[in-house]
Amino acid sequence: MTARPETAALDQTEAALTRIAAVDGDIRAFVTVLGDSARAEARASDTRHAAGQSLGPLDGMPFAVKDNIAVAGVPTQSGTLAFDAPATADATVVARLRAAGAVLIGTLNMHEGALGATTDNPFWGRCMNPLRPGFTPGGSSGGSAAAVAAGMVPWTLGTDTMGSVRIPAAYCGLWGLKPTRGRVPVTGLTHLSWTLDSIGPLARDPATLGAVLAVMSGPDAADPMSAVLQGDGALPGTLDGMRFGIPDAAALADCEPVVLDAFDDFKASLIDAGAVLVPTEVAGWSPGALRRAGLLVSEVECAEALGDALDGTGLSDGFRAMLDYGKRAKPGRIARAYQQLQQLAVGFEAAIQGLDGIVLPTAPQRAFAHGDPVPAGQADFTALANVAGAPALTLPLTARDGGLPCAAQIIGPRESDQQLVAMGQLMQGLPPIWRPD
């Protein structure tokens, strides 16, 4: 903290607001920009720093949150126009981050209802990938990725139901973390699926993810699923000797060649670093069947969570049709979907025994052009961690063609969130890791 400018927090906040004003007309990452309150929070942070009363590593750092996470006084629209009443309280994560001194800049564009992965939003605009104009940033937390990748804010929060933090992080060359289920309270989240939803951070480096996670973690009386937190075990100091499960070739059959090549390069670099790669099968894991089960559970739970709002205005016909499908699904099919999730969670628990993580590509392809056909399998590799309730870290990989980045994820045992962050820090220097210019 030596040589910290007296107005460092305010400077960062003004820089964020300036950058948003300059580029977000094209990117469309933000839904709401909270200039006045952000400046006030930044000044308060600067005052604390001047008094030697810093609240920690996030004090004074600007951030923004996905539009399905409540911010007091701001509508939580969840990518629709159906919810225009201002939230009466901050989501627990927002309250904890503000209490740690982080400066809230605004709320972020997302795929409508979090149910999709392109962030081509009919109400809030087609969010653009800052790495390539006209391309999707992924989704559903597309605004959360675009805001960081475009340099508007250093980190954001997204939500991840079947991959919605990790897919946009992958498409935009960022690091992202889906925490262990229950570690980060979801109080104040507009649910897509209360069974699968997690709130997680996106940033340009793993250390920031770890700092944000530490502030957000811990039980919250208002969220029954957050009642148990085992705490963090010892953090790894070297990749040498770590054991990572890797899928067989058949599991990756639908990947683009450029993704497979990048994944091969990543695996080779792990071996060079002394890690042991172990062929691993998750019993019962069929990515397509899992995606369909997760989608049905999401449609049923989202329709139930949104309730009467479904009958009002402000939803697209396509989104409403998906929820209507959930409202009409047969009981037996719903029960079978929950059963698939239960069984796969046990299969994952068995597969991860004795491993530090399972390594997979994050998505089967890279970002693609808005308007192109949307690949059905975008969440095929990411949904596994949601179903298992396990933490997963995505990291950006260099593509051999020098184009848009690829990405890999490490899925860890439950409660190994900070171990994953520490692994990410150890991997940061590996040659295949992608870095922005």
Added chain:
Amino acid sequence: MTARPETAALDQTEAALTRIAAVDGDIRAFVTVLGDSARAEARASDTRHAAGQSLGPLDGMPFAVKDNIAVAGVPTQSGTLAFDAPATADATVVARLRAAGAVLIGTLNMHEGALGATTDNPFWGRCMNPLRPGFTPGGSSGGSAAAVAAGMVPWTLGTDTMGSVRIPAAYCGLWGLKPTRGRVPVTGLTHLSWTLDSIGPLARDPATLGAVLAVMSGPDAADPMSAVLQGDGALPGTLDGMRFGIPDAAALADCEPVVLDAFDDFKASLIDAGAVLVPTEVAGWSPGALRRAGLLVSEVECAEALGDALDGTGLSDGFRAMLDYGKRAKPGRIARAYQQLQQLAVGFEAAIQGLDGIVLPTAPQRAFAHGDPVPAGQADFTALANVAGAPALTLPLTARDGGLPCAAQIIGPRESDQQLVAMGQLMQGLPPIWRPD
């Protein structure tokens, strides 16, 4: 094994068959008696013993299984008349027990479809409590309890979805165990609820439960939920210093006074033995609401599991009506029921931290007369362990009025099954434990 008669297994089997012939016309515990195959299995056991090749503590012991557990060549009727085709293979538990030398005597009466707790079965007869003629043995594993309590076989298997092993054990003065979810494979079980079902043993003492559990436990490739078994930790050698959570008085408000008195006596004896009783609340636990959620999940899953059989004959109108309710339930209500189960499992996990077990009455009342109004809350205390996926041991308690026994259960952390058995053995000598005359 010294001084073992050369025909000990056959003698026990003949004794079982003789006893069944003598008393089961009144008790109606058995659906099928397998005299010939039982005698053959017993002779084979005697031959092994004579050759010094005993397969272990169960070799030559007669047992019987509830009618929803598959026995090759015998119809698995699940308390109905809808499934008269002989099973093509033994359930995994039956195969394992037979492989350990146990002698299968037959299949046992149960509440129709396992969905109820009186075993007043419209097709297989009103099963009687051997401790008092005309009274229910409980259910749904009523035949499993009655067969042991009437001295027909030394132990049986039942199944427990919301209490269906523990309630009949309680009503008949037996010990019973509901194992950790996934510890005992359910391959070959006709499901009531694949989410909540467990197969567990009933016997006159805890040691027998432990021996049976040891043989039944372990992964089975055909049951995805059995993929993980953590193994047994150290077993306790004394009750001194053990920590048991106890509910507050409000949670027990609906108990009969005689049950509360017996529970008080049990708690006092635990304290005398040096145990520490800790007031414990399971966050979110509302017994009535939990029962309704578990019932809805069971109705939905059972209707799905039975499939086309629902449209045929051999089911009572009452049972069919419950499953029809499950087939027509609204998706949102189903999803909320699964959510309640998920949240309560987390609440239990938080509550059990630092405890060796949570101690509760097994049922709010004792056995009652067939034909009397059926108490709504029979499973109010037992369903908690099914939802938590946790093991639970029920043990019989003496009633102050000298009448039918009461019962308490100890619910342990996941995978503490053999610890519970060992605790039971340590508790066996406590004064409040009920013993048959």
